[in-house]
Amino acid sequence: MIKYFKNGVLQAETQDVPQDCGKIRVTVSLEEEMDGVNYYLEFSCPRNVKYISQRLVRIADKEYEVILPRGITEYTGEVYVQMVIMSIEEESLLSRSLIARDPLFVIKESILASVALDNEDKQDFFDYALTVVGKVENAIDELQIKLNTIPNLVGDKVNEAFDLVNNTMSNYKNLIDSEISSVNTTLGEHGTTIDSSVEKIATLENSTVKLENVANEFNETELGIYNSKYINNRFGKRIYRESGSSMYTTGSGFAKIGFIDIPVSGKLILTISTIYLGVQVKKLGIRSRKFSDKNMAANDARINEVTTVTLVNQVTAGEIYDIYVEAMESGEDNRYDYDFIILEE
Numbered sequence: 001m002i003k004y005f006k007n008g009v010l011q012a013e014t015q016d017v018p019q020d021c022g023k024i025r026v027t028v029s030l031e032e033e034m035d036g037v038n039y040y041l042e043f044s045c046p047r048n049v050k051y052i053s054q055r056l057v058r059i060a061d062k063e064y065e066v067i068l069p070r071g072i073t074e075y076t077g078e079v080y081v082q083m084v085i086m087s088i089e090e091e092s093l094l095s096r097s098l099i100a101r102d103p104l105f106v107i108k109e110s111i112l113a114s115v116a117l118d119n120e121d122k123q124d125f126f127d128y129a130l131t132v133v134g135k136v137e138n139a140i141d142e143l144q145i146k147l148n149t150i151p152n153l154v155g156d157k158v159n160e161a162f163d164l165v166n167n168t169m170s171n172y173k174n175l176i177d178s179e180i181s182s183v184n185t186t187l188g189e190h191g192t193t194i195d196s197s198v199e200k201i202a203t204l205e206n207s208t209v210k211l212e213n214v215a216n217e218f219n220e221t222e223l224g225i226y227n228s229k230y231i232n233n234r235f236g237k238r239i240y241r242e243s244g245s246s247m248y249t250t251g252s253g254f255a256k257i258g259f260i261d262i263p264v265s266g267k268l269i270l271t272i273s274t275i276y277l278g279v280q281v282k283k284l285g286i287r288s289r290k291f292s293d294k295n296m297a298a299n300d301a302r303i304n305e306v307t308t309v310t311l312v313n314q315v316t317a318g319e320i321y322d323i324y325v326e327a328m329e330s331g332e333d334n335r336y337d338y339d340f341i342i343l344e345e
Contacts, residue, residue: 002041002081002104004097006032010083012100019110022070026104028083030062037094039064040084044099046077046107052084052298078103086254093254093326132179143168240264243339250279250327250334258323260286260338268315270340272323276305279332285324286311298324315342 003011017024028039039056051072056064072079081104083097143165240263248257260270274281284307285298299309311321323336 002026002028002083002100004028004030004083008095008097010081010097010100012081012102012104014102014104014106016106016108017073019073019076019107020070020112021073021110024068024072024105026066026068027059028056028064028066030064033062034085036088038086038088040086041066042082042084043068043072043104044080044082045072046075046079048301049075050299050301052296073105073107076107076109079105079107091256092252132175136176139168238344240266240342240344241340243337245335245337247333247335248325250325250330250332252330254283254285254324254326255330256322257325258336260321260323260340262315262317262319262321262342264342264344265316266314266342266344268311268313268340268342270312270321270338271308271310272336272338273306273308274325274334274336277334279334280305280328281307281325281334282328283307283324283326284309284336287322287324288313288315289320289322290316 001013005011026041028041030039041053041056043051043053045051049071051068053066053068056066059065080099082099085094085096086092087094147165242263246258251257260272262268270286272284272286274284281302283298283300285296286309287296297309297311299307301307323338325334325336327334
């Protein structure tokens with residue numbers, strides 16, 4: 001339970017929770033309610049991880065609640081909370097509370113076991129799957145080393161080398177799929193999972209995609225350059241990439257200074273950073289115009305005079321993401337840089 005007083009003091013009732021305990025419901029009681037505003041909570045977690053919640057939902061007179069994701073309890077230690085009040089009409093920051101004196105959560109260490117086996121047969125099967133994974137990892141490492149040492153080639157020599165890599169990766173993928181299916185079937189009969197093995201396989205498939213990018217992107221003109229915005233088109237998906245920078249002038253409060261126009265639909269990974277040129281930045285944020293209440297991210301940490309924020313979200317082509325900056329002074333020139341990829345679906 002969290003209590004917010006009109007003098008800006010935030011009071012948190014400390015609760016012990018186990019590490020990685022899933023979603024947590026938090027209730028907030030207000031001494032005085034304001035019109036035309038939305039309430040949010042910001043969290044300072046262990047290892048300098050910081051989150052901002054979704055908009056608090058009103059459940060009764062002066063009573064709000066929000067459901068926190070499992071990432072809040074990822075690391076052991078203390079989690080502190082602060083209230084943020086945003087204007088609905090002006091889409092800007094109105095005020096912040098003081099950080100609560102006491103931690104909201106004290107996260108205790110959990111065992112975090114991912115696999116349970118109850119006889120030797122299943123252990124043998126699991127070990128076999130891990131052996132296959134290890135062999136594929138070694139093979140991909142060797143191929144990567146060879147690719148790094150290959151000089152710049154043109155024409156038929158390059159095509160032959162890429163065909164060999166693609167065929168080898170396809171064979172390994174078929175072998176991996178077969179072994180995963182066999183392991184999942186056997187372990188599934190006993191009500192168990194193989195999360196850790198699936199994560200390793202996913203990592204290997206990502207590595208396979210990276211190697212195929214070279215073949216997909218190579219332009220066979222005599223210039224021999226990589227000039228496509230797409231870095232992959234295998235396995236039925238393409239990965240779109242884009243980056244750039246722009247100058248902007250700081251405004252008053254948490255002001256909008258630019259936007260990103262999403263070109264394709266899929267899973268977005270967007271990173272934006274701003275560096276100290278004319279004035280120091282206090283906070284940097286991203287928010288979708290289409291889903292302004294939930295598709296947003298913000299950060300007020302600075303490392304070497306740079307503030308960076310990253311957003312991962314499902315997007316559609318034509319969707320606009322606005323960029324917000326709160327600086328020490330208004331009317332000053334600064335620059336922001338952006339870099340994103342979209343896994344098309």
